[in-house]
Structure formats: C-alpha cells, structure tokens
Amino acid sequence: xxxxxxxxxxxxxxxxxxxxxxxxxxxxxxxxxxxxxxxxxxxxxxxxxxxxxxxxxxxxxxxxxxxxxxxxxxxxxxxxxxxxxxxxxxxxxxxxxxxxxxxxxxxxxxxxxxxxxxxxxxxxxxxxxxxxxxxxxxxxxxxxxxxxxxxxxxxxxxxxxxxx
Numbered sequence: 001x002x003x004x005x006x007x008x009x010x011x012x013x014x015x016x017x018x019x020x021x022x023x024x025x026x027x028x029x030x031x032x033x034x035x036x037x038x039x040x041x042x043x044x045x046x047x048x049x050x051x052x053x054x055x056x057x058x059x060x061x062x063x064x065x066x067x068x069x070x071x072x073x074x075x076x077x078x079x080x081x082x083x084x085x086x087x088x089x090x091x092x093x094x095x096x097x098x099x100x101x102x103x104x105x106x107x108x109x110x111x112x113x114x115x116x117x118x119x120x121x122x123x124x125x126x127x128x129x130x131x132x133x134x135x136x137x138x139x140x141x142x143x144x145x146x147x148x149x150x151x152x153x154x155x156x157x158x159x160x161x162x163x164x
Contacts, residue, residue, distance in 0.1 A: 002107055002108055002109050002110070003031075003107065003108050004105060004106070004107040004108075005029075005031040005032075005105070005106050005107075006103060006104070006105050006106075007024065007031060007032055007034075007035035007103070007104045007105075007106060008101045008102065008103050009022070009024075009035075009039055009101055009102040009103075009104075010100075010101050010102075011102075012039045012040075012042050012043065012102060013036075013039060013040060013043070013054060014043060014046070014047075014050070015050060015054075016050070016053050016054055016057050019036070019040065019054050019057055019058075020057065022036070024036050025057075026142075027058075027060075027142035027143055027144065028141055028142060028143070029143070030119045030121060030136040030138075030143040031106040031108075031121060033058060033136055033143045033144070033145065034104075034106045034121045034123060034134045034136065035104035035106055036058055037055070037058055037134060037145055037148060037150065038083050038086045038087070038104050038123065038150065039102065039104075040054040040055055040058060041055075041072075041076070041082075041083035041150070041151075042080075042083045042084055044072065044076045044080065044083070045076070045080035048072075048073065051072075052064060052069060052072070055072075055145065058144060058145045059144055059145045059146075060139060060142065060144035060145075061139065061144070062144075071151075072151075075151035075152075076151065079153070081095065081096040081127075081154075081156075081157050082125075082127070082150075082151055082153075082154055083150070083151075084096040084097070084098060085125040085126050085127040085128070085154055086104055086123050086124070086125055086126075086150065087099075087102050087103060087104060088103035088104075088105070089103075090126045090127075091126045091127075092126070092127055092154075092155045092156065092157055092158055092161070093158050094158075095157035095158060095159045095160075096126065096127065096157055104123065105123070105124060106121050106122070106123055107121065107122045107123075107131070108120075108121055108122070109122065117137060117138040117139075118135060118136065118137050118138070118146065119135070119136050119138075119143070120133055120134070120135045121133070121134050121135075121136065122134075123150060125150075125154050127154030127155040127156075128152070128154045128155075132149055132150045132152065133147075133149040133150075134147065134148055134149060134150055135147040135149070
C-alpha cells in the first residue's frame with residue numbers, strides 16, 4: 001500500500017546553515033529529504049551558488065558534477081516557478097504562488113523500494129498531469145539525494161502566457 005507524507009516548512013532555507021538547522025535536515029526520513037530538495041531548488045532564483053551548496057549538502061558524499069550544475073541552470077533559469085509548483089496551493093492561474101506554510105506531499109508506491117538502499121518517491125506538480133520522481137540513496141541511517149527528476153517543463157504561469 002502506498003504511503004504519503006505531508007511535509008511543512010514555515011520558511012524556506014536561504015543558506016546551508018539555515019538548511020542544516022531545519023528539523024528535516026537529520027536526513028533520516030527520505031520523504032523529508034525529497035521535500036527539502038523542493039525547498040532548496042526555490043533558492044536558485046536568488047542565488048544559484050548557494051542553492052548548489054545546499055543541494056550538495058542534500059547529496060551527501062557525492063556533490064553535483066559540472067554537468068549537474070549546467071542541467072540545473074538549463075532547467076531553472078527563466079523557469080523559477082517549476083520548483084514552486086510542488087507546493088500546495090499553487091497553480092498556473094495563480095502564477096505558482098504557494099499557500100503558507102509551504103507544504104509538499106511526497107508519496108511512494110509498490111515499486112519504490114525495488115533496489116536495496118534506494119527509494120524512488122513521487123511528488124505532484126500543479127503544472128503537470130502526472131507526478132514526478134526523485135530518488136534517494138541510503139548511507140548508514142541517512143538518506144541523500146541521488147537522482148532529481150523534478151525539473152521537466154510544466155505549464156507556464158498565467159502571467160507569462162500570451163494566450164491566457
């Protein structure tokens with residue numbers, strides 16, 4: 001049976017120190033780590049390098065490669081609304097403005113745990129028709145970001161849609 005967890009943040013992290021101070025940063029719950037990835041990706045618009053530093057914290061012993069950094073830039077520049085689309089209350093019509101507190105719903109399914117020490121989780125974007133995947137890898141008692149598949153294109157915000 002599928003499990004779903006709702007993760008709430010009163011504030012999004014703006015530095016590695018703020019991220020480390022968050023209760024979810026213990027990294028013992030893969031659902032919380034998945035939600036932290038969304039929270040961290042939202043910072044790319046303000047400061048790409050700090051966002052990368054926070055993602056590297058979530059990745060643990062394997063930091064982002066130059067390819068991964070370029071991929072983030074390609075997917076986020078001009079599309080900063082994509083990570084916000086995973087928060088509750090967002091929609092293309094409200095330009096992906098989340099309700100407070102920031103809330104992310106993360107789910108697994110019967111196929112999430114097919115590989116030992118890995119879990120594939122699912123997050124729903126309000127701008128996409130189907131949930132998107134994120135994969136975590138376990139080391140010791142902690143879970144780290146392994147594969148981020150949350151950044152494909154979604155419906156553009158109404159404010160940017162010339163046909164709206």
